[in-house]
Amino acid sequence: MKSHRKASSPNAWARELRQTLGLSRAHFPHLRHTAPNLSYGRHTGPAYPRARQAANLVLLYPNESGTWTIPLMVRAETEGVHAGEIALPGGRCEPEEAALSAALREFHEETGHLVAADSVVGELPATNVWASNHTVRTFVAMEASLPVWNPDPKEVAALLYLPVTQLMDPRNFGMHQVTRRRVQFSAPHLSVDGQRVWGATLRMLVELGQVLTSAE
Template structure:
């Protein structure tokens, strides 16, 4: 495998809209007993709908990173957590439109539907009762960020190469409303990436592993 070319090839692969590993990948890092998106109808849950943008940003020739944000501290369940730019769907807009709008509002990055690689698997977030739809976008240049100071405390960049590593996720302690939990997560520059964000990254991780196995045979 060549570090210089598999990442571009992987993003081209995503454009083909491959079969997604879905909830099987989510379960690699999900807390035991977590409600799945596929279960909410059976459980008669009426979730709020949101969408997030998973931006693959080109940094060097053949090297990409994923744009994440650290949310500001506030009196809510996702205070100070690492997440993807995104939020609640407004009015009659499509989910893709929501992800594009929220990305621009939160970090000032502008993308369009031509840059869409693929939707990823939706997941349910029990603490805030959101059904979250992730959409992957490709940016072939470094994008200047303008974080919304009311919502974003910092921008965090995850090298795509990190998601090809094993082990990708390891157990870390996180504080959840005064309780300490051990969760599968990625530690990045002092930040712990876990929960719904880690679940989306787990799906990308599984896709990368499958892709590289075939890529190395070419």
């Protein structure tokens, strides 16, 4: 497949990826409301002028059964404001570090698996994560073989594996209640292995589905 640097447009890499995964446009649910209540749509607005830059990686690979799968991680309880949350592997960019280099480096540091730059096929729209004041760029990569995982226990409590078929199935989406500073609100989520993926990570995964299904 093409690298993201050679793809002529977002539609080009998304269309090629959809064909490789064997998807049709009807497969993905059209879940457009991915932000928790009380967020006021701020994740779609401009970032703070001093927002820190971060990057992460969506890796698609075939599992033991040949089902295309996306690895997610449960952040360790030492990981600050996002401790214990489910996320895509990634992290903050170092000074003068390119976003793609940061995404590949962080993925390797957190999961133990090194993804080659030429495995990257595209990039999703950037996401503003207001809770930690980051602007996150999300890259999409694809590999044909099963990775060997060796997650860093200081950063990763566990790895979860999301088959693309589960992301495509609207029955895996729901709502739950969240309490922050004695304020309770509802938030949408995606169920993965009995756990809830929500917030910025959910937005990124649904963005992937929407890009794939909208590619012409």
